[in-house]
Amino acid sequence: MRMRRKPYARGELASVDFNIQAPLEHYSKWASIFKRKAPLMLELGCGKGGFIAELAAQNPDINYLAVDIKSEVLVVAKRNIERVFAAVDREIDNVLIMAHDIERIDMILSPEDKIERIYINFPNPWPKAKHKKRRLTYPRQLMKYREFLVDGGEIRFKTDDDELFEESLEYFSDCGFKITYLTWDLHRENREDNIITEHERMFSSEGIPIKMLIAEKQEMKKDV
Numbered sequence: 148m149r150m151r152r153k154p155y156a157r158g159e160l161a162s163v164d165f166n167i168q169a170p171l172e173h174y175s176k177w178a179s180i181f182k183r184k185a186p187l188m189l190e191l192g193c194g195k196g197g198f199i200a201e202l203a204a205q206n207p208d209i210n211y212l213a214v215d216i217k218s219e220v221l222v223v224a225k226r227n228i229e230r231v232f233a234a235v236d237r238e239i240d241n242v243l244i245m246a247h248d249i250e251r252i253d254m255i256l257s258p259e260d261k262i263e264r265i266y267i268n269f270p271n272p273w274p275k276a277k278h279k280k281r282r283l284t285y286p287r288q289l290m291k292y293r294e295f296l297v298d299g300g301e302i303r304f305k306t307d308d309d310e311l312f313e314e315s316l317e318y319f320s321d322c323g324f325k326i327t328y329l330t331w332d333l334h335r336e337n338r339e340d341n342i343i344t345e346h347e348r349m350f351s352s353e354g355i356p357i358k359m360l361i362a363e364k365q366e367m368k369k370d371v
């Protein structure tokens with residue numbers, strides 16, 4: 148979906164402390180900029196941020212990073228976080244957002260950052276063969292995430308797209324992840340911990356079943 152240009156986005160993002168202007172400067176030091184010492188989790192491609200806003204507001208004892216490449220959507224995430232935290236009368240102290248290209252995520256996160264969980268919700272499916280390597284679950288990406296994900300850490304992945312889901316199952320297995328949860332129809336499962344994202348609401352209203360898996364990082368004997 149194409150977003151309208153928002154000339155005010157960068158300025159508005161720069162006006163709040165929970166937006167990180169220069170994420171490269173925090174490489175391997177993310178834990179130190181949060182108010183509380185807590186497990187660190189990451190959302191890749193947060194879009195308009197409804198998911199991370201709810202998740203962070205519900206879990207004050209976890210610190211969160213949320214990344215998206217587009218300032219135009221990140222500014223909506225900023226407003227959603229402000230709205231959700233205001234509704235529960237909480238200071239925004241456990242979530243940071245930033246504009247960065249996930250294909251270069253290894254420039255901002257290192258093994259010392261010890262990410263415990265990664266959320267990937269409704270990433271672009273990139274169906275054409277020549278574009279598949281851009282998928283956020285493509286092996287080249289998964290191997291980057293392995294570097295900063297703790298042993299036993301997990302990736303929670305949701306999508307509307309059958310082919311992306313099926314091929315991602317292979318990617319996870321090839322990259323040393325064990326699937327510990329899998330459903331082809333998440334909303335039939337009534338998982339109490341599910342937070343519905345903007346794209347999830349849209350696909351679901353079109354009658355498309357939502358697929359979800361949890362992949363746990365295992366030790367690998369040799370790199371793929």
Ligand SMILES: C[S@@+](CC[C@H](N)C(=O)[O-])C[C@H]1O[C@@H](n2cnc3c(N)ncnc32)[C@H](O)[C@@H]1O
Binds near residue numbers: 194
């Ligand atoms: C289809 S939207 C899903 C947004 C949200 N997760 C949801 O479920 O509603 C995919 C998001 O990923 C972001 N994205 C795609 N490729 C990216 C990349 N290489 N780096 C950072 N963000 C990316 C897009 O800007 C977009 O906001």
